[in-house]
Structure formats: structure tokens, C-alpha cells
Amino acid sequence: xxxxxxxxxxxxxxxxxxxxxxxxxxxxxxxxxxxxxxxxxxxxxxxxxxxxxxxxxxxxxxxxxxxxxxxxxxxxxxxxxxxxxxxxxxxxxxxxxxxxxxxxxxxxxxxxxxxxxxxxxxxxxxxxxxxxxxxxxxxxxxxxxxxxxxxxxxxxxxxxxxxxxxxxxxxxxxxxxxxxxxxxxxxxxxxxxxxxxxxxxxxxxxxxxxxxxxxxxxxxxxxxxxxxxxxxxxxxxxxxxxxxxxxxxxxxxxxxxxxxxxxxxxxxxxxxxxxxxxxxxxxxxxxxxxxxxxxxxxxxxxxxxxxxxxxxxxxxxxxx
Numbered sequence: 001x002x003x004x005x006x007x008x009x010x011x012x013x014x015x016x017x018x019x020x021x022x023x024x025x026x027x028x029x030x031x032x033x034x035x036x037x038x039x040x041x042x043x044x045x046x047x048x049x050x051x052x053x054x055x056x057x058x059x060x061x062x063x064x065x066x067x068x069x070x071x072x073x074x075x076x077x078x079x080x081x082x083x084x085x086x087x088x089x090x091x092x093x094x095x096x097x098x099x100x101x102x103x104x105x106x107x108x109x110x111x112x113x114x115x116x117x118x119x120x121x122x123x124x125x126x127x128x129x130x131x132x133x134x135x136x137x138x139x140x141x142x143x144x145x146x147x148x149x150x151x152x153x154x155x156x157x158x159x160x161x162x163x164x165x166x167x168x169x170x171x172x173x174x175x176x177x178x179x180x181x182x183x184x185x186x187x188x189x190x191x192x193x194x195x196x197x198x199x200x201x202x203x204x205x206x207x208x209x210x211x212x213x214x215x216x217x218x219x220x221x222x223x224x225x226x227x228x229x230x231x232x233x234x235x236x237x238x239x240x241x242x243x244x245x246x247x248x249x250x251x252x253x254x255x256x257x258x259x260x261x262x263x264x265x266x267x268x269x270x271x272x273x274x275x276x277x278x279x280x281x282x283x284x285x286x287x288x289x290x291x292x293x294x295x296x297x298x299x300x301x302x303x304x305x306x307x308x309x310x311x312x313x314x315x316x317x318x319x320x
Contacts, residue, residue, distance in 0.1 A: 033063040036226075036233065039077040039089030040070055042263055043193050043273065044218055045112070045244045045281070046090050048255055051262055055240045062233055072172045075145040078104060078221070087226040088237065092119075092147025092191065093217050097296045100314050101305035105224045109316045110238055111288055112218040112245070113278030116210030119148050119191040121155060122180070125203035129186060132159035132208050135166050138186035141179050144170035147216060148189040150295050153302065154213040163302055180204075191216075192273035193265050200269050215291055220281065227316055234318070238281060245279040284315060 036059065040046040049055055050068050059066060071077040074091030075098060081089060082104040099106055121140070123129045129138070132155045142148050153163055169185050173194045180188040181202060190198065198204045210216045220241065227234055248255050256270040263270065284292075292311045299305045 034065075036064050036066050036237075037085065037087045038066060038068050039080055039086040040068060041073065041077065041090065042070065042265075043191070044090055044277065045241055045248060045279065047259060047263060048248060049240060049244045051259060052244070054243070055237070058236050058240055059233065062230070062236065064233060072174065073143045073146050075099075075143065076172075078106065081106060081221065081223055084223065086223075088220070088222045090218055090220050093215070093219065093292060093295055094147050094149045094299075095145055096219060096221055096314070097292065097299060097309065097311075098145040098305060100309050100311075101296075101300075101307055106221050107224055107227055107314050107316045108219055108284055108292075108311075109222050109227065109234065110220045110241075110281050111284055113280050114215035114217055115276055115278040116212070116214060116216050118195070118210070118273070118276040118278075119151050119214075119216050120189070120195055120209040121152065121207040122188045122190060122195065122198060122204040123186065123207050124180070124183070125205055127186070127205070129207065132156060133161060135159075135187060135207075136161055137165070137167070139167045139169050139184070140187045140189060141169045141171045141176040141185040142189040143172055143176065144168075146191070148191055149304075150298070151208075151210050151214050151216070152189045153298060155208045158208075158213055192276055193263070193270055196269045196272040196276075197265055200266075200272075215288075217288060217291070218278070222316070227318075231318055234316075241281045245281055248274065249279045289315070 040050060056066050069086065074095030077086060077089045077091055078095050078099040080086040082099060096106055096108065121132065129135065140152065142152060156163055156166065169179065171179055173190060176188050176190060177194065177198055179185045187207060252274045253271055256267040256274055260267040260270055289311055296309050296311060300308045
């Protein structure tokens with residue numbers, strides 16, 4: 001391993017260890033033979049699955065315990081997966097494309113239905129910017145390699161602008177919101193629940209969401225070594241996610257009330273974000289694979305990833 005690679009691995013592991021301390025499982029001794037490391041973000045089904053503790057009960061008979069680590073975005077989560085600090089996690093459409101292009105040993109396991117309203121280009125409520133075309137020459141904040149990266153590309157294309165017509169400012173969500181509120185950037189491309197929180201706190205206007213231009217799927221991803229090791233654990237994970245999805249769809253307000261204290265976002269704001277998500281985990285079909293390949297090809301053409309990739313080479317094939 002190169003010195004740079006060693007440093008990157010150390011940083012990723014340090015991030016996971018720091019998260020474990022915050023979440024209360026740092027230093028805990030486990031009786032299980034193996035530990036499943038799950039990365040999650042401040043949205044979606046995994047947050048509720050973690051809070052309810054039902055997965056741990058189902059994996060115990062299989063000899064597994066669970067450790068959870070929160071990440072600010074998909075790119076950071078997949079960096080940890082790349083170095084073996086995370087076995088399984090969820091991200092939007094774009095992070096796995098950047099990760100696969102960088103050689104990460106990941107596979108797509110399943111996905112959630114499209115949620116095009118769950119991401120948007122936001123501007124301040126009193127901004128003079130009235131359309132995506134008005135972003136020409138402007139500073140636009142986004143988390144590089146996240147799902148909103150593709151939304152920005154497609155929205156600019158729809159408005160007749162090139163990606164080079166704007167000034168991208170790459171910032172994680174917390175820094176992006178600070179830059180947005182201070183006026184250091186002209187627009188912010190962000191996903192829920194950060195999107196809903198900014199709308200509620202600042203009155204931010206939606207310049208364009210994903211409707212009609214991007215699907216905004218959420219994907220469940222694992223390392224190749226994890227999915228090859230124990231199919232029963234993968235099946236248990238997916239079944240637990242499906243059960244949680246079913247409950248979320250039927251109990252959005254209860255879910256928001258339950259999650260608000262741990263997520264740190266008021267329940268009424270979380271309810272907005274929950275209502276904009278898609279629920280119903282299932283394997284990737286040909287249409288979703290084609291959509292992912294389109295994103296990959298688009299980013300390759302723009303020079304945003306270093307090489308052309310084939311999404312079909314990173315699919316979970318339980319029967320193989």
C-alpha cells in the first residue's frame with residue numbers, strides 16, 4: 001500500500017471510530033463471532049432500522065452483531081467501504097459511480113423507488129435568480145460525487161447550459177448550508193432531510209427538483225467480500241429493510257416523531273422529507289441499471305470520472 005493509501009485508510013477508519021464513540025458503541029465488547037459494519041446517512045430507512053434495534057435481534061442467531069456509523073454523505077460512506085471500514089450502506093445514485101470508477105470493491109444489492117422531489121437546487125427566497133438558466137456564471141454549492149451532482153448536470157442541460165457555465169463549490173451538507181445562508185454561494189444543490197430543513201429555516205425556494213429529469217434512487221451497497229461471505233445475512237438485511245419500509249409508508253408521522261430526537265431535526269420537517277422519499281426495497285431491474293449506466297456515461301463524457309465503467313460488473317448475483 002502506498003503512503004497516500006495508508007493515510008486514506010487511517011482517516012476512514014478514524015472516522016468510523018469517531019462515529020462509534022458518538023453513537024455509544026465505541027469500546028463495547030461483543031459476544032458475537034462477527035460484526036457487520038453498516039454505514040448510514042441522516043435520512044432513509046436505515047436510520048429507523050438502527051433506532052428500532054430489530055436487525056440486531058435477527059442477526060444474533062447467525063452469529064453477528066451490528067456496528068453503525070453515520071456519514072455526512074454518500075461519497076464519504078463509500079470511501080469507508082472502499083478501505084473495508086464499512087460492509088454495507090446506502091447512498092444515492094452518483095456516489096457508487098465515482099467509487100466504482102476509483103476501483104472500490106462494491107456491489108449494488110438493491111434499491112428503493114425513485115424520489116425525484118427528494119433533492120433540489122435551492123436559492124434564497126429573495127434571490128434574483130428565477131430559473132436554472134440564471135445560474136450561468138454563479139457559484140453553486142454541492143457535495144461532490146453525491147446524488148445531487150447528476151441533478152445539477154441534467155438541470156443545466158435542460159436549461160441550455162454546460163456544466164462549465166457555472167462555478168461548482170464542493171462542500172459537505174453542513175458547510176454547504178452555511179455558505180448558502182451567508183451568501184457565499186448563489187445556489188445550493190441538496191437532498192432531504194437537509195433540503196426540507198433549509199426550506200423551513202430560511203424560506204429557500206426550489207429552483208428545480210428532480211421531477212422529469214432524474215429519478216433519485218437510493219441504493220443499498222455492500223463490499224464484494226461481504227456479499228460473498230454469507231447470503232443469509234444479506235437476505236436478513238433486505239428482509240429487515242423491507243419490513244421497515246412497509247411500516248414507514250404507513251406511519252410517516254410516527255416515524256418522524258420517533259426519529260426527531262436522534263436525527264436532530266424537528267418532526268414536522270422530517271415528515272416533509274419522509275413523504276418525498278420512495279419506499280419498497282427490491283433488486284435492480286434493467287431499467288434502473290440503464291439509468292445508472294447513463295449517469296456513469298455522462299460523468300465520463302464530462303471528465304468527472306477517470307474512465308468508462310460498466311454498471312453490470314458491480315451487481316449482486318446471489319446465485320453465482
